[in-house]
Structure formats: C-alpha cells, structure tokens
Amino acid sequence: MMAIEPPNDHSRKLSRRQVLGAGAGALASGLAGCLTGGGAEAAADDGADGPVAVASFFSFYDFAREIARNTPITVENLVPTGLHGHGWEPDASITRDIIDADAFIHVGPDFQPWADRAIQTLEDDDVDTARINVREGIELESLAASLDRDEEGVGQDRGKDPHFWLDPRRAKQAVDNIAEGLVALAPAAEATLRDNAETYKADVLDRIDADYADIFDRADRNVVQLAAHNAFQYIGTRYGVEMRPLVVNLAASGDVKPSDITAAKAVIEENDIRYIGAGVFETRKPARQLLAETAVEAYYPVTPYAGVREDWVANDWGYEEIADRINMPTFEVVLGNTAPEDAGPDGWNETWRNFE
Structure with missing residues (x-):
C-alpha cells in the first residue's frame, strides 16, 4: 500500500510557491495560536536543487535521510535540537517550511496534533505538498495502561500505543513507506532509493533486532x-x-x-x-x-x-x-x-x- 498521499487534482491545487508568494499569511493564520516555537533543522543530501522533504519526527527524518543518500532529495528535520518530538508544539513559522517542501513526512493521525492541523490546512488550502504517512499499514499494540481522557497520541486509535518505531521489525515497514513516498518525488532515483532502503533494513534494523534479542535473551x-x-x-x-x-x-x-x-x-x-x-x-x-x-x-x-x-x-x-x-x-x-x-x-x- 502506498504511504504517500498525493494531491487528488493538481488542476485545483495551489503550488507551494504560489502560496508563499501570495497567500502564505492567510494559510499560516490557520495554524497560528496552536503552534508554538520551532524551525527546521537541516539535514542534508546530495542535491540542493532537488526535491525537499521535511519530517515531523526525528526517527523518520533519520530513516528518510538514509534512504535519500546519493539522490537529489534533501531531507530536513522540523523538530529543534534538544526537544522531544512528541510533546513539541511549533509556532506558525513552521508552516512555511511545510508549504515550501515537496513532501511532509509525518507519523500518521492523532500523534502530533500540530502535524494534524498542518495537514488539514494544506488540504483546506489545496497546497500540493505531498504527505508521507510512515505508519501506513502498521499494526499498533494495545496500551497496557489506561490513558487520561485528553491524552495526546491516540485519537481515533484510542487504546493503541503509537510508539511502533521502537520495534525494529515494525520500523522496517516505516522505511518502506518512506521509500515509496520518496520514489514518487524523484522517480529517476527509484533504484537508488529502493537499494538504500533495503540496505538500511538489512544492515541496521535487522542488526539492531538481533542485538536486542541477544540482550534480553x-x-x-x-x-x-x-x-x-x-x-x-x-x-x-x-x-x-x-x-x-x-x-x-x-x-x-x-x-x-x-x-x-x-x-x-x-x-x-x-x-x-x-x-x-x-x-x-x-x-x-x-x-x-x-x-x-x-x-x-x-x-x-x-x-x-x-x-x-x-x-x-x-x-x-x-x-x-x-x-x-x-x-x-x-x-x-x-x-x-x-x-x-x-x-x-x-x-x-x-x-x-x-x-x-
């Protein structure tokens, strides 16, 4: 299943540059008041003039930059250094980074409220930034403990634990989801992107899985x-x-x-x-x-x-x-x-x- 959520009708969508040039203020106001403090922390790649993907969470920024090695894609982390990606709430300035990106890598609905609001604003304003849901197709575990009524991170998945990426085997599905999304951004780099994803899963995630199993055994x-x-x-x-x-x-x-x-x-x-x-x-x-x-x-x-x-x-x-x-x-x-x-x-x- 594809994890990328492309615009449905490009003829109706506003381009990122159009929004930034003419309507960014209006779009940002849709997030103002609910986003507090932030900015993009750059991470790089091999092509400054290629597509740009921004990530709402460190783990998936890291996966994406590994997948994008030796391709024209640039990957950026939106969460500032020293902050926890789950509880962080950026200010409206982060909207510009998302609008100006070719893709927004996010953790699926109901985990980061600010990311949900940003996606809704992109949809409402017909902005053509693609959305890559890293959680697509991943089965979540039930929570072992009851949650507070207003607990962050559940929503429609109330009663489910969203921290799936700590399991290296589930993390492999997130790598596949990101790879699919990046291939859609840079089709000419498909072979490299898929090779990088397979290498990362085998050399890193499978190895971490084996090392954890050894520790606990x-x-x-x-x-x-x-x-x-x-x-x-x-x-x-x-x-x-x-x-x-x-x-x-x-x-x-x-x-x-x-x-x-x-x-x-x-x-x-x-x-x-x-x-x-x-x-x-x-x-x-x-x-x-x-x-x-x-x-x-x-x-x-x-x-x-x-x-x-x-x-x-x-x-x-x-x-x-x-x-x-x-x-x-x-x-x-x-x-x-x-x-x-x-x-x-x-x-x-x-x-x-x-x-x-």
Whole structure:
C-alpha cells in the first residue's frame, strides 16, 4: 500500500510557491495560536536543487535521510535540537517550511496534533505538498495502561500505543513507506532509493533486532523499571520483557503521581533492582527520588528516539547510533547483564551515571 498521499487534482491545487508568494499569511493564520516555537533543522543530501522533504519526527527524518543518500532529495528535520518530538508544539513559522517542501513526512493521525492541523490546512488550502504517512499499514499494540481522557497520541486509535518505531521489525515497514513516498518525488532515483532502503533494513534494523534479542535473551531478570513515560512497550512485547514506566500515560510531560512512585518502589523491592532507566528528554526528578528512597544505586539513559541532543547532532548520531550508545548499554545494565563500568563505549558510565 502506498504511504504517500498525493494531491487528488493538481488542476485545483495551489503550488507551494504560489502560496508563499501570495497567500502564505492567510494559510499560516490557520495554524497560528496552536503552534508554538520551532524551525527546521537541516539535514542534508546530495542535491540542493532537488526535491525537499521535511519530517515531523526525528526517527523518520533519520530513516528518510538514509534512504535519500546519493539522490537529489534533501531531507530536513522540523523538530529543534534538544526537544522531544512528541510533546513539541511549533509556532506558525513552521508552516512555511511545510508549504515550501515537496513532501511532509509525518507519523500518521492523532500523534502530533500540530502535524494534524498542518495537514488539514494544506488540504483546506489545496497546497500540493505531498504527505508521507510512515505508519501506513502498521499494526499498533494495545496500551497496557489506561490513558487520561485528553491524552495526546491516540485519537481515533484510542487504546493503541503509537510508539511502533521502537520495534525494529515494525520500523522496517516505516522505511518502506518512506521509500515509496520518496520514489514518487524523484522517480529517476527509484533504484537508488529502493537499494538504500533495503540496505538500511538489512544492515541496521535487522542488526539492531538481533542485538536486542541477544540482550534480553541473556537476562536473568525480565522486569525493567523506567523513570520515563510509557514509550517502551514495543521493546517489551517484541523481546519478552516487562517494561514498567513510571508515567503510565503517553506524554513525555505527564505528571508523576505519588501512586506512581509507590508502585515503582514495590517493583524495585520485589525484583531487587539496583539500576533503572531515565528518559533523556524528561525530568530527572522522579529518578532522583527513587535513588534517594529505594535501594537503586543509579539511573541511566533511555530514549524513544524522539529527539536529539546537541552533542548527538555534532557526532551525526541517528537511530542506529542512539540504539547502540544509549538504549542498549542501559538495558544491559538495568537487566543485570553487565556492570555499569563495563557497559557501552569508553567513558559511558562516567558520562551517563545519574546524568543531569
């Protein structure tokens, strides 16, 4: 099934340049007030004059730039460095980047409200920016915990967990969806785009899948306590481990209740847990509380690939490097497979033990 959503009738559509030249102010007003703070963070490719695709979420920006290597397509990340892609709300200036792009790569409906509003505005104003839905054809897992009534990230898929990309096997379908969309943008580069997608799936996602399976297969413990929001269930489901998030809803900004802390304390005591994971782009306050009030000795980083730090950008880290250098070493430690001082690359323990 094609993941790209092209305009239905080009004779009626406004071009991006027409909108920018004549009606961008009117179009942007459709998003003003509901978008707060942002801008495009460029990522590049081999052809500045070719088609431009902008992505609403870091993971899929990274997939797209890998697929677009050695083609005329430029891929840009709309989420600024240091921000979590799920809870971020850009201001109306981001509209110009979307209008001026040839394609908008998004995570499907009801995950990022600002992206849904942007797509609706493009449709209402007949703008010809194509939409590439990375979630097309992917079966979502049911949530393990009830959600708040106004929980972000569910909508028509209420009761479903949207964080499918943490499962490398489901992520392969997203790579296929992006490849289909980019082929529609640059048909002359089809062979390269498809080859890049197949190589990425085999060399990166299959390898990550095997490495995760090895980590969890070697573990004596099958419970992981995370001082983080409910984003890691796909890893738990795929590899047979119980992920216990401190914040049971889907929003990274979700409040930690006293009952959440009490439940986490019980899990820590019952399972003799000495190390826990903490969300890189979330408050560390509850992790520090568990450190002070339980037998936990340290917390280490986990991330659902929803954003990047400045040092990660400087080192050109993508989904692969974050899996290898952040999540995998932490899972090795919290499961008891490896002592913290032996985990990760040189200096990993010193850098990430009880990180700020």
